[in-house]
Amino acid sequence: SPKHHSQRARKKNKNCRRHSLYVDFSDVGWNDWIVAPPGYQAFYCHGDCPFPLADHLNSTNHAIVQTLVNSVNSSIPKACCVPTELSAISMLYLDEYDKVVLKNYQEMVVEGCGCR
Amino acid sequence: GASHASLIPETGKKKVAEIQGHAGGRRSGQSHELLRDFEATLLQMFGLRRRPQPSKSAVIPDYMRDLYRLQSGEEEEEQIHSTGLEYPERPASRANTVRSFHHEEHLENIPGTSENSAFRFLFNLSSIPENEVISSAELRLFREQVDQGPDWERGFHRINIYEVMKPPAEVVPGHLITRLLDTRLVHHNVTRWETFDVSPAVLRWTREKQPNYGLAIEVTHLHQTRTHQGQHVRISRSLPQGSGNWAQLRPLLVTFGHDGRGHALTRRRRAKR
Numbered sequence: 001s002p003k004h005h006s007q008r009a010r011k012k013n014k015n016c017r018r019h020s021l022y023v024d025f026s027d028v029g030w031n032d033w034i035v036a037p038p039g040y041q042a043f044y045c046h047g048d049c050p051f052p053l054a055d056h057l058n059s060t061n062h063a064i065v066q067t068l069v070n071s072v073n074s075s076i077p078k079a080c081c082v083p084t085e086l087s088a089i090s091m092l093y094l095d096e097y098d099k100v101v102l103k104n105y106q107e108m109v110v111e112g113c114g115c116r
Numbered sequence: 117g118a119s120h121a122s123l124i125p126e127t128g129k130k131k132v133a134e135i136q137g138h139a140g141g142r143r144s145g146q147s148h149e150l151l152r153d154f155e156a157t158l159l160q161m162f163g164l165r166r167r168p169q170p171s172k173s174a175v176i177p178d179y180m181r182d183l184y185r186l187q188s189g190e191e192e193e194e195q196i197h198s199t200g201l202e203y204p205e206r207p208a209s210r211a212n213t214v215r216s217f218h219h220e221e222h223l224e225n226i227p228g229t230s231e232n233s234a235f236r237f238l239f240n241l242s243s244i245p246e247n248e249v250i251s252s253a254e255l256r257l258f259r260e261q262v263d264q265g266p267d268w269e270r271g272f273h274r275i276n277i278y279e280v281m282k283p284p285a286e287v288v289p290g291h292l293i294t295r296l297l298d299t300r301l302v303h304h305n306v307t308r309w310e311t312f313d314v315s316p317a318v319l320r321w322t323r324e325k326q327p328n329y330g331l332a333i334e335v336t337h338l339h340q341t342r343t344h345q346g347q348h349v350r351i352s353r354s355l356p357q358g359s360g361n362w363a364q365l366r367p368l369l370v371t372f373g374h375d376g377r378g379h380a381l382t383r384r385r386r387a388k389r
Contacts, residue, residue, distance in 0.1 A: 101214070106378030
């Protein structure tokens with residue numbers, strides 16, 4: 001039924017997933033020395049890791065065990081929703097000596113989230 | 117302090133103060149401390165000792181912008197090719213940092229070379245961090261097409277790039293002690309950038325900590341015509357045709373290095389529909 005469907009959709013939305021997080025360098029006053037990009041989509045992970053853990057949540061064996069234990073003993077927390085895959089971005093900026101630098105920074109963007 | 121207050125805009129700072137006020141009225145100095153620590157952490161993450169404060173005269177070379185666009189997949193290769201830029205696949209594949217340097221403009225016309233144009237260039241590379249290992253370096257020179265008469269054969273130039281091995285003060289005037297790094301024969305009927313491999317010199321200065329006496333650039337004319345002397349290769353600000361775009365066309369030293377953190381520069385190609 002439509003009601004059942006909406007409940008399922010709401011429940012699904014609460015699960016661990018990637019959310020938008022745009023970091024604007026002009027908002028933090030860094031656009032005078034960062035030439036490019038003006039900002040970037042960093043994303044973040046948020047949501048529940050409910051029992052049983054779904055396959056797409058990239059869970060580790062440890063996360064599965066912890067979730068199982070949580071289901072019978074709530075004093076043990078559920079697994080955490082964290083980035084499981086990250087990617088790099090390149091930045092073009094002026095350094096402390098007015099020299100222009102192009103540098104690759106690792107693990108700046110969340111590509112995938114999971115329960116760990 | 118005032119130099120760190122820019123990290124979070126005024127509205128954000130007010131919010132921080134409000135939150136802290138609700139949390140039990142902590143001292144306002146703590147919010148500044150928090151911001152300072154916040155910025156220091158981010159700068160450390162970016163490998164910077166302090167917040168860069170660029171001068172108004174700072175110039176961003178077009179080459180670095182194009183490299184960024186190609187590297188980040190912002191621009192298609194075909195679009196960049198129209199500017200004559202080729203992505204430096206090999207040097208970039210071993211580096212996670214590309215730095216560009218303009219010479220110090222202590223331009224010295226080497227005496228005793230009246231027939232040809234020879235210059236010594238000093239590039240201050242002291243801003244390269246100790247932990248960054250340079251794998252290669254290139255010197256980029258711009259040359260402009262020179263309109264010439266029907267005598268095509270007279271349009272050839274040879275560009276020689278040397279490392280200066282001894283300070284000029286220690287040698288007989290007009291006789292620099294140099295070693296050849298790269299050479300190219302060019303014809304002055306095209307406008308383009310030429311890239312020369314100067315890795316051996318830059319590696320000596322950075323890895324081996326040998327003194328940096330600069331590079332010598334020599335442009336020789338195969339046929340000793342004085343008609344186009346000093347007009348073709350942009351190694352000097354004061355050229356007969358003016359210096360309006362000197363900031364973008366002046367020689368550029370580019371280093372490729374890796375600080376041991378993370379992967380090399382990998383090109384992100386935009387997926388085609």
